[in-house]
Amino acid sequence: MGGRAEGFDWAELPDGSVRITHHGKPATTLRGGRAADFLRDVEDDDPQELMARLTGNFKRGNERTAKLHPRNRGR
Known part of the structure; x- marks a missing residue:
């Protein structure tokens, strides 16, 4: 199916919010x-x-299929 999500980290901040980072x-x-x-x-x-x-930020695995669809050719 889709690609494996990697490289994410998170931290809870003092005000209760959550910051998510990627790499x-x-x-x-x-x-x-x-x-x-x-x-x-x-x-x-x-x-x-x-x-x-x-x-x-998550690839679903259908990017190549969509690129080859007739309406997307030439883009």
């Missing part, structure tokens, strides 16, 4: 309810995949 670079900061949901979910799910989904 040491800031990817996103979660605040409020999203931060609380993340802290709850990170215990149950694969943390790398969860962070990839939240940051939108």
Whole structure:
């Protein structure tokens, strides 16, 4: 299926927000309810995949197929 999510890390900040980094670079900061949901979910799910989904940095494996579709040829 899709590629393996790797290189993500997270830290809870003193104000309750959560900073997610990818290979040491800031990817996103979660605040409020999203931060609380993340802290709850990170215990149950694969943390790398969860962070990839939240940051939108996750290859789904269909990039080559979409590139070859007739409407995308020549782009």
